[in-house]
Amino acid sequence: MIDRLLRPSTWFAVLVAIFLLTPILLVVLFSFGKNQLTTFPMGGVTLDWYREVFDWPQFWSALKTTVAVSGTVGLASAITGTLAALGLIKLKEKTAGVAISTLGLPLMLPPLVIGLALLTCYSLIGMPLGRISVILAHLVYTQPFVIAVVHARLRQMDYAAVEAARDCGATPLQAFMTVTLPVARASIIGGALIAMALSLDDFVITFFTLGGGNTLSTLIWGMLRTTIDPTINAVGTVIICLTIGMTAIALWVTRYRG
Amino acid sequence: MTLSGPTSSGQARKPILRLTGVTKKYGRKIAVKPTDLTIQRGEFFAILGPSGCGKSTLLRMIGGFVKPSGGTIEIDGADVTALSPERRPSNMVFQSYGLFVHMTVRQNVAYGLRIAKVAKSEIDDRVAEVLKLVHLHDFADRDVTRLSGGERQRVALARALVMRPKVLLLDEPLAALDLKLRKAMHAELRDIHHAIGGTFVLVSHDQGEVMSLADRVAVMESGSIVQEGSPRQIYREPATRFISTFIGDANVLSAERKGGVVKLEAGIEFPDEGPDTHVNVIVRPENILIDGDAPMDVSIEGELVDVIFFGSYVQLRFHLDDGTDLIAHTTDETAVCNIEVGHRVKLGWNYDQQRTLDT
Numbered sequence: 091m092i093d094r095l096l097r098p099s100t101w102f103a104v105l106v107a108i109f110l111l112t113p114i115l116l117v118v119l120f121s122f123g124k125n126q127l128t129t130f131p132m133g134g135v136t137l138d139w140y141r142e143v144f145d146w147p148q149f150w151s152a153l154k155t156t157v158a159v160s161g162t163v164g165l166a167s168a169i170t171g172t173l174a175a176l177g178l179i180k181l182k183e184k185t186a187g188v189a190i191s192t193l194g195l196p197l198m199l200p201p202l203v204i205g206l207a208l209l210t211c212y213s214l215i216g217m218p219l220g221r222i223s224v225i226l227a228h229l230v231y232t233q234p235f236v237i238a239v240v241h242a243r244l245r246q247m248d249y250a251a252v253e254a255a256r257d258c259g260a261t262p263l264q265a266f267m268t269v270t271l272p273v274a275r276a277s278i279i280g281g282a283l284i285a286m287a288l289s290l291d292d293f294v295i296t297f298f299t300l301g302g303g304n305t306l307s308t309l310i311w312g313m314l315r316t317t318i319d320p321t322i323n324a325v326g327t328v329i330i331c332l333t334i335g336m337t338a339i340a341l342w343v344t345r346y347r348g
Numbered sequence: 349m350t351l352s353g354p355t356s357s358g359q360a361r362k363p364i365l366r367l368t369g370v371t372k373k374y375g376r377k378i379a380v381k382p383t384d385l386t387i388q389r390g391e392f393f394a395i396l397g398p399s400g401c402g403k404s405t406l407l408r409m410i411g412g413f414v415k416p417s418g419g420t421i422e423i424d425g426a427d428v429t430a431l432s433p434e435r436r437p438s439n440m441v442f443q444s445y446g447l448f449v450h451m452t453v454r455q456n457v458a459y460g461l462r463i464a465k466v467a468k469s470e471i472d473d474r475v476a477e478v479l480k481l482v483h484l485h486d487f488a489d490r491d492v493t494r495l496s497g498g499e500r501q502r503v504a505l506a507r508a509l510v511m512r513p514k515v516l517l518l519d520e521p522l523a524a525l526d527l528k529l530r531k532a533m534h535a536e537l538r539d540i541h542h543a544i545g546g547t548f549v550l551v552s553h554d555q556g557e558v559m560s561l562a563d564r565v566a567v568m569e570s571g572s573i574v575q576e577g578s579p580r581q582i583y584r585e586p587a588t589r590f591i592s593t594f595i596g597d598a599n600v601l602s603a604e605r606k607g608g609v610v611k612l613e614a615g616i617e618f619p620d621e622g623p624d625t626h627v628n629v630i631v632r633p634e635n636i637l638i639d640g641d642a643p644m645d646v647s648i649e650g651e652l653v654d655v656i657f658f659g660s661y662v663q664l665r666f667h668l669d670d671g672t673d674l675i676a677h678t679t680d681e682t683a684v685c686n687i688e689v690g691h692r693v694k695l696g697w698n699y700d701q702q703r704t705l706d707t
Binding site: 248250252255256258259260261264272273 | 411433434443446449459460
């Protein structure tokens with residue numbers, strides 16, 4: 091144990107962790123600080139910034155948009171992702187792998203490019219910007235996650251079980267509901283939660299495709315342009331909690347192999 | 349019988365399963381060539397062949413999992429060719445079992461009856477009955493993921509049997525089990541077949557399994573049935589050289605027939621009517637006579653090069669003068685004790701133990 095603590099690699103890992111986590115911890119810390127400026131000393135602990143945020147109508151409208159968008163994105167990507175995975179499972183593993191990589195291409199593109207491309211596309215087809223356009227934009231990069239997760243689960247499954255269900259008299263729909271879905275359910279829910287967390291976080295693509303109004307992330311950006319004020323930290327902490335909560339549930343759900 | 353079809357010939361048994369010209373093509377590749385097959389009610393029928401010969405495809409077409417490219421499939425007189433699996437009176441035991449991993453043994457077995465909306469009390473009775481039949485009654489409430497390979501296999505069997513299929517299809521059901529367990533399951537499968545008297549169609553690449561289970565066997569090779577008959581018949585009178593070596597061991601001796609006389613490359617001659625052509629003479633190793641005083645129709649000299657002890661028999665390998673090897677099996681160990689490796693021995697066999705196949 092002591093040996094392990096003394097190893098240089100351990101120290102390096104600790105330093106990296108500190109480097110990565112400190113800014114996040116500072117955001118949370120300063121959201122409770124009395125000081126107007128986000129500097130030390132904090133000058134005491136307060137919930138004023140949260141009070142201010144929660145009294146601010148724009149926050150609530152942004153939160154509402156965020157919940158509506160990421161909720162819909164989660165649900166929609168779960169449905170389309172599962173359907174896609176069901177289709178892909180019929181292909182050979184290699185072919186399906188190629189298809190999944192192709193569908194996952196948006197993940198490799200810079201969000202800036204996706205945002206710009208979508209904006210151009212929307213204006214070309216005359217699609218008005220708003221929640222719907224943001225939801226569709228988010229689906230572009232959240233759906234591949236759901237497809238990958240659900241597909242991986244279905245690959246592990248013995249497909250003969252579905253055939254056996256049919257053999258025992260089940261219609262294709264009955265076989266899906268009683269055999270495939272119970273096996274894939276955890277990964278579908280997990281995939282949907284990851285999609286929601288991704289949607290919640292996104293700023294760049296949302297910024298390009300939202301038009302008017304705000305989500306939480308565009309709200310923060312707007313606030314940053316005027317003042318750096320601890321209310322930003324309060325909003326930031328709300329987002330951190332939502333994202334970590336969602337991801338934690340996703341991890342917990344998908345690790346359960348029922 | 350008050351009704352009889354115009355073509356039925358009174359005494360003839362009505363087949364439970366009839367395939368007529370059933371074929372399967374994948375693109376330009378033919379997996380199953382047009383095949384006719386008739387299986388009688390109550391038969392334990394086996395389709396035997398090496399992997400990739402199309403036997404599984406044929407079985408899956410009977411079960412409704414593969415759509416034939418042509419031909420018709422009838423079960424109990426009804427054309428089922430266009431029906432999906434859930435509408436066929438057949439049930440399948442899959443090679444990988446295909447168990448419902450999120451259910452208990454009982455739930456797995458009851459699945460089909462639940463789907464069919466059978467009354468709860470009847471489900472309980474039938475499930476209990478079939479679990480008893482496969483010796484799983486003590487495991488009923490266990491999760492299938494906690495079962496051993498052999499137990500899982502029984503669950504798959506029970507799940508199919510509980511549906512009381514007109515035809516039970518077994519797709520290499522024992523392939524995943526180790527040898528000892530497989531042999532135990534052979535005995536059990538035979539007992540089950542005797543007990544319920546249904547029609548079983550087994551697909552296997554294991555000739556020992558087929559010999560010990562089936563009443564009748566069809567041997568498949570590259571997409572078509574090459575011989576059909578009882579296991580004994582196929583062993584005794586293999587139709588082709590391939591079958592002779594696939595089912596059991598065989599010495600295949602190359603020979604030439606000219607004017608009613610077959611001349612082996614090893615130098616022996618014997619009369620045999622037939623066209624002038626190259627032939628193979630098939631002799632089973634257990635029919636090779638070694639250095640005995642017993643009269644033999646064909647005799648030849650060979651040098652003993654190898655002895656392998658197999659327990660119930662001893663395998664001897666002889667080198668003939670023309671370079672071919674001759675394998676002999678004997679259960680008589682005293683016969684072997686007198687010969688040492690390197691010795692030249694008189695070998696032979698009788699005409700009724702050989703089979704000459706034109707090539």
